[in-house]
Every structure is written in structure tokens, then in C-alpha cells.
Amino acid sequence: MTDAIPQLLSHDEAALDQAFATLEAQVRAEAATLTTAEAQENFRLHWLGRKQGRLKLISEAWLKSAPAEARKPLGIRFNQLKQQIEQALEVQAGAPKTAVAGIDITLPGLVREPGIEHPLLKAMHEIVAVFHNLGYSTNLGPQVETDFYNFEALNFPPNHPARDTQDTLLVADQQKKPSRDRLLMRTHTSPVQIRTMVAQAPPVRIVIPGKVHRNDAADATHSPIFHQVEGLCVDTNITFSDLKGTLDHAMKALFGSAVKTRFFPSFFPFTEPSADVQISCIFCGGKGCRKCKHSGWIELLGCGMVDPAVFAAVTSERRKTDPADDAYNPEKISGFAFGMGVERIAMIQHGISDIGHFYSGDMRFLEQFA
Template identity: 70%
Template sequence: MSTTKIPSLNDYSATSLQSFFGILTSEFESDRSQAHNRDAFEALRVKWVGRKQGLMNEIGDLLKTAPPEARRDVGTQFNAFKKLVEAQCDFEAVRDEFHATMAQAGFPVQREVARGIDITLPGAVRTPGIAHPLLQTMEAVVKVFHQLGYSTSLGPQVETDFYNFEALNFPPNHPARDTQDTLQIAGQSGKPSRDRLLMRTHTSPVQIRSMVAGPPPLRIVIPGKVHRNDAADATHSPIFHQVEGLCVDTNITFSDLKGTLDHAMRALFGSAVKTRFFPSFFPFTEPSADVQISCIFCGGSGCRKCKHSGWIELLGCGMVDPAVFASVTEERRKLGFDDNAYDPARISGFAFGMGVERIAMILHGVSDIGQFYSGDMRFLEQFA
């Protein structure tokens, strides 16, 4: 930007004032034509209207010597020139006026998103996200059963007592119904027992909902989040995930259950894994069993992770109790289904359920369940 010299003013006649401000206008427009960015506009503003060294101050001091009869004309032309200069030194105003003109003419306008961006710096790196390790594990389990012909069913996390307990053969005095084990929804005491709301303690209610909704054959796998009133420690959390399964058809036997789970465990943990079944008890299955797999860390020889037993307990299962089929049949009749689709004399089925966190801890060697919920990126990035 060139140096500007204020022209001399010999007298204050109209001709002299017109020439004086004409020269100044030409000088300013020359400087203005060289301003193409924010920094150049700032330099232009400081040069012409700067508070201490701006040319407008010098011009004003020069015009103060005008005789009284000429001050009105001098003041009018000076103010007009000053208004022109200030308007043209405002970067935002000039930019917005230009954008408006371009938009009115039909040209696309790319507006400035943020100030002070250095386009010479490298751009921000956007790291692609990955599924949480619990979701990865849950999807892996579900995929195994999809390959066996199972479909996925989902249900609400806020359930009624009927679907969560009553239909699953939990008697009214069962410990699982106690507030020490179950998170109850407030304000439910005035409702009938079966309609009271709670946070589901397992995904088994979806089994009942699926059977009520349609007749057999039925093969479903049910992943989802469940809630229990457990104190958080290394192996427990008030919120965790389960994958349950249900198969109902004619001539379903315990051998079908064993073959299905044996195949699933081999698909998840490797073909060398062995399974074994121990008698157990669950209100909604009879007979019931706990399933153990040979330790994937020591191959069954015994180590700290399997407590030197060579086996790891992983899930529970069993044949669907006829009392569950009776509850489903009764509920279907209330909804208008006049059939006997779930007659225990004609059909049978098995169910199973496993904790996703437990499987993830075994697969990845994690000793504290809380790490899955801590949000610590140092931990989660290991699974990228």
C-alpha cells in the first residue's frame, strides 16, 4: 500500500474543495483496490481512520483553519468522504455486500465458516469409529445362531411383572422378585401384580412375547441389555447384556440342545473346545443344566483363569417347562387366539442364555467388567 500525501488547499472555494476531496477519493480508491483479505483491510483502516495516526485526523486538522463562512460546506464534504472511507474499510460489510450482489445475480456463494483459519495447516483427522467390544461380542454370538437358522427378536427394557416373572414360572415369593435383586419402577403399588413395571432382569420376556405373538415352529436369538440391583465390582454390574435363545417345535429333545450349544461354543472359541453339562435349576426350564467349556487358555490342563479345574462355566440352558407353555396358551386365549398351538403334549423346546460381558472377558482376557463401561479410550482402542 503506497504512501499518501494530503494535497494542498489554497482556498476554500467550491472548486478548490471539489478538487481537494477528488484527489483524496482517488488516493483512497487506489489503496482500496489493493486490499484483498482481512489483514489488508485492517492495514487500510489503520492508515485512513486509525485513531492516532489515521489520515482522517490530519485532514480534519487541516480543515479546521477554514473561515467561518466556508465551514458548512467543508463539514458537509468532509463527513461524506469520511463515511465513504469508513464503509469501505469494514471487511465484514464489504464481504456481505459482495455476497448479496453475487446471490442476487444467481451465483453460488461460499460463506466463511470460521475466522482465523490457517488453510496452510493440515486438516483435522477424523478417525473412523468402531463397535464397542461388547457389541462386537454380542454380534459374534448372534451371527453363530443366524447361521443355524435363528432370527433375532427384541423387546422393551421396561417390562411387566407378567412377562418378566409370572409367565416364566417364577412364583410370587421367588427371591428374584425382591427389590434386592430387581429394579422396580416407582408408583406401581396401585396396579395389579402382573401389570407392575420393572427393569427387565433378563431377556427371557422376549421369549414369552414371541410365543404369544405366533405359533411354532420358533427359532429366535435375543440379544439385549438387562438390569439388576447388583453392587458394581470386578465381576458384577447393575447393567449388563445377555444373549438368549429359544427353539420350539415338534420332537425337540435335550440332544438337540446339546448339539446346538456344542456347535455354538466351537464356533465362538475354536474347534478344539469341549463342552460338558451339569444338572442345575431354573424356574422356566426342566430339566436344566449349566454348560462349561474346556479352558481356552490352558486347553483343559488347569490354570489360574479356570481355577486349575480345566473348565469355565459359561451359560445356563434347559428344556422349556410345560408351565411356561401353559402361561403362553392362556395369554394367547385372552388375546383372541382360539388354538392350542403350545400344547406340551404336541410340542417341546429348549432355551439358553449367556452373559455377553463374561464371554468378552474370557475372549479378551479382561479381569474387571467395569472397564467396558469406563469410557477409557486407552482401553477401548485396543479393540480397534
């Protein structure tokens, strides 16, 4: 690279044009040889260095001897030359680099490994597929819900503990709204059941996969964000036996034909009667081990027959558009609902003891499912 500072003998337009044309030609010639990152950096320092950059030194030398009327055209031309240098650097930075030593064909090539489903998504899709095979369809809904769909329509009274801020993540500045319109992060996917029944007359057979939010402290079995798959079946003559048969089939499809199920009385505001469902331990075959706390059974999900109060809330909402609507009259129809945690299912399927592994992003953990 040329380091000598050229002399400027005159400051008329023709002399300035000729001098800067010479400098621009030098920049183009040197920029064409920039094939490595090191060469580009040397070029930048040579022309644009803050202390000894050639552009700075030439500018100072020429401006000192320039009359006042020539300083403006000199400044304009120096700015144009600087832009040319910077553009040359940008072009070269984006251009493919020429291999200096050629290509070593003995080196291993780049392997693009195919992506895989996250274990939670895989478990969710497996659960949904089981119910698709039974004729259910998938419905989805918003994660930011109103109090009406998340609590009120599901028969949660105003003083129910689940409404407490210790359990529910509320959206700020909602106090001025009516109670039913206040926004919150949904605590379950059950609001989609209400939205579906408001929009659709029976028969209804849906599964609802999705993300839910609760103000839970993270530990080995809890997370403030987790996933659920819920189901709803509404039609004429739906009985608890239909519910038991459906879930027994689903558990066998997920965990193997040898799995047994049993139902225990429970309580949920939106179902009556309600039950907790247990499966025989898949690790010990029901004999008792640490995984099942030596009981031979693992509690897995909740279920029950849809409470008539839920049908009443749906009917009230539907009658806003059709005052004569009677599609969800509990004397004519019945239904069941169920819900399970996807993390819980995945942890049992794969023998995982800490729910935090699913959210850690640790590739050593995730690659096990490839």
C-alpha cells in the same frame, strides 16, 4: 480504527440520518478487515467495550446535548447501530479464517480414523451370527417390562427372590396397578421369549440380544447394566440332545473346534430339566490354571427344556384372542432355551479381568480392539 468522537450539530431527522450513516459506514469498513480472532476481539472492545467502547462514549456525548424530543430517535438509532456491530461479529466468527503465513505442506494432514465396534457389540454380533447360521432369527423387546412378561409368565412365583427390590429395579408409583401390570427394568431378555410365543405359533427359533438391568453392586465381575443373548427353540420332538448339540456347536464356533462342553444339573424357574454349561479352559486347554481356578473348566451359561408352566402361561394369553388356541400344548410340542452373558463371553475371549473396562470409555483400552 477511528477514536475521535464526531460532533452532532443538529438533532433533526436529516442530521441524525447523516451522522449514523457515517458511523455505519465505519463499522462496515472495519468489519471487512476482521481475519483473525484477535482482530475480532479488538473490534468488539473498540465499539462495544463497557467502559471505553466507542458506541458508549458517542451515546453519552450526543445525549447530553440533545433536547428531550430527540432522545428517543437517538436511542432507536443507537440500538440499530449496536445490532449492526453484533451481526458483523457473528458473520466474521462463522467465516473461514485467512491463513496469514500460508499453508505448510510439510506438516502431517488430518487423518480420520475409521470407527470400530465396541468389544461388547462385537461379541454380541459374533454370538448372534453363530445362531443365524443355524437358522435362528433375531427378536428384540422393550427394556421397561411388565411383571407378567418378566416374572409371572416365566414361572417365577410371587415370593421368588428375583422379584425382591434388592435384585430388581422397579419403576416408581406402580402400587395401584395390578401385580402383572407393574413396570420394572427387565432383569433378563427372557420376556421376549414370551412375547414371541404369544404372537407366533410354533415352530420358533430365535435369539434375543439386548441390555438388562439388575440392582447389583459394581465389582470386577458384576455391573448393574449388562448384556445377554438368549435363545429359544420350540417345535415338535425337540429333545435335550438337540439342546446339547446346538450349544456344543455354538461354543466351538466361538472358542475354537478344540473346546469341549459339559452340562451340570441346575435350577431355573422357566426350564425343567435345567443345566449349567461349562467349556474346557481355552487358556490352558483343560490342564488347570488361574483363569479356570485350576479346574480345567469355565462355567459359561445356563440352559434347559422349557417348563410346561411357561407354555401354559403363553396359552392362557393367546386364548384371550382365540379361546380354542392350542398351539403351545406341551403334549404336542417341546422346546429348549438358553442364555449367556455377553460381558462374560467377551472377557473370556480377550482375557479381560475387570468388567468395568467395558464401560470406562478409556480409549487406551478400546483401541486394542481396532
